[in-house]
Amino acid sequence: MEKRYASRMEGLSGNVIRDIFKLIDMPDIISFAGGTPSPSTFPVDDVKRISSHVLDTEGRRILQYGATEGYAPLRATVAGMMKRIGIRAGAENVLAVTGGMQGVDLMCKAFLDVGDAVLVESPTFLGALHTMKLYRPRIIPVPMDAEGMLMDALEERLVKFRPKFIYTIPTFQNPTGKTLGLERRKRMLELARKHGALILEDDPYRDLRYFGEGVPPIAAMDEGLENTAYLMSFSKILSPGLRVGAIIAEPGLHRKLTICKQGVDVHTSLLAQAIASEFVDGGYLARNLPQSIETYRDQLSAMLKGFDAFPAGVSHTKPEGGLFVWAELPGETDTAEVLKEAVKKGVAFIPGASFFTEPGHANTMRLNFSMSDAATITRGMGFLAEVLQSGM
Numbered sequence: 001m002e003k004r005y006a007s008r009m010e011g012l013s014g015n016v017i018r019d020i021f022k023l024i025d026m027p028d029i030i031s032f033a034g035g036t037p038s039p040s041t042f043p044v045d046d047v048k049r050i051s052s053h054v055l056d057t058e059g060r061r062i063l064q065y066g067a068t069e070g071y072a073p074l075r076a077t078v079a080g081m082m083k084r085i086g087i088r089a090g091a092e093n094v095l096a097v098t099g100g101m102q103g104v105d106l107m108c109k110a111f112l113d114v115g116d117a118v119l120v121e122s123p124t125f126l127g128a129l130h131t132m133k134l135y136r137p138r139i140i141p142v143p144m145d146a147e148g149m150l151m152d153a154l155e156e157r158l159v160k161f162r163p164k165f166i167y168t169i170p171t172f173q174n175p176t177g178k179t180l181g182l183e184r185r186k187r188m189l190e191l192a193r194k195h196g197a198l199i200l201e202d203d204p205y206r207d208l209r210y211f212g213e214g215v216p217p218i219a220a221m222d223e224g225l226e227n228t229a230y231l232m233s234f235s236k237i238l239s240p241g242l243r244v245g246a247i248i249a250e251p252g253l254h255r256k257l258t259i260c261k262q263g264v265d266v267h268t269s270l271l272a273q274a275i276a277s278e279f280v281d282g283g284y285l286a287r288n289l290p291q292s293i294e295t296y297r298d299q300l301s302a303m304l305k306g307f308d309a310f311p312a313g314v315s316h317t318k319p320e321g322g323l324f325v326w327a328e329l330p331g332e333t334d335t336a337e338v339l340k341e342a343v344k345k346g347v348a349f350i351p352g353a354s355f356f357t358e359p360g361h362a363n364t365m366r367l368n369f370s371m372s373d374a375a376t377i378t379r380g381m382g383f384l385a386e387v388l389q390s391g392m
């Protein structure tokens with residue numbers, strides 16, 4: 001039969017990166033195309049131990065339905081984590097979500113009517129763009145420089161489009177690895193207040209810092225969380241497969257998001273929430289994170305060093321954390337064409353154009369450094385340098 005799909009499905013093609021994964025699905029390819037944490041960082045034995053423990057102690061509660069707002073110990077754990085990064089929130093401000101992606105979805109559900117404006121960094125996280133598109137808003141890109149979103153451009157768009165919210169990834173941004181500096185964070189909050197805008201601060205990479213000093217979250221400067229909703233995730237510090245994150249919001253917004261979540265999955269898996277809570281409160285995170293940081297630091301250093309052999313005119317970000325480096329090739333170079341040659345040599349990356357809502361930017365690329373060890377990264381960057389040196 002001819003299926004009469006909803007109009008929201010029009011023009012949605014699914015994740016374009018999946019198509020690239022098909023292209024690179026070859027043995028022995030060195031992939032900088034991924035976006036996931038390294039499986040070597042997954043604390044499998046700890047999770048086994050924690051699962052047994054929480055089932056032994058709370059099994060009858062964990063296997064029952066639970067509150068939409070979240071499992072009480074997890075909410076308390078997240079509130080504690082927020083305090084440590086300067087966000088004044090209690091457990092009552094925490095809504096457990098099924099991965100940070102669900103936080104983005106709930107914000108869209110609560111705020112976006114067809115045609116409403118939402119502001120995003122240009123480029124931004126592809127998954128968030130996909131989620132937003134299902135609500136058919138006008139997605140307005142805000143340009144960035146080396147330090148993230150440009151504040152004059154942001155103000156201009158706040159005035160012109162009156163967006164329902166600003167979606168920002170201020171720390172080790174996906175896809176660029178850029179971090180918004182303290183002064184710009186203050187300014188963004190100031191502008192949000194001045195123009196009555198809400199900021200969705202998506203911060204899943206905060207704890208993956210390998211160099212330099214931390215910058216406070218925007219939400220930490222927003223007493224009472226009047227203009228910010230803060231999104232955290234356990235995906236990059238514990239496991240993405242568990243699907244646990246949290247959105248931290250003032251009571252009115254928290255309630256609206258809870259109502260939206262009730263209609264989606266009732267609540268996030270209690271077993272997963274219990275594991276995440278014990279992972280932090282039992283001291284496992286504090287023991288595991290330094291090892292992950294050390295591993296990723298070596299890998300990032302190898303990737304950054306690899307750029308030395310690239311031809312002149314290639315520029316790239318120098319992130320202090322996260323999972324990604326962003327590069328721009330000179331002139332008209334099309335990284336989709338470079339990818340074809342690179343795959344023949346045995347290395348892959350994601351052409352950057354997919355991360356933009358506007359056309360162009362064919363000369364950009366995202367390189368992930370979490371999936372190979374430092375020596376392999378050095379080799380892969382060497383292959384890529386050869387491809388680029390060959391005049392691609």
Ligand SMILES: Cc1ncc(COP(=O)(O)O)c(C=O)c1O
Pocket residue numbers: 035098099100101102125127169174202204232233234235240244245
């Ligand atoms: C900026 C950003 N937000 C959210 C997510 C999704 O994370 P989660 O696994 O918590 O849904 C990702 C994952 O790559 C991301 O890069």
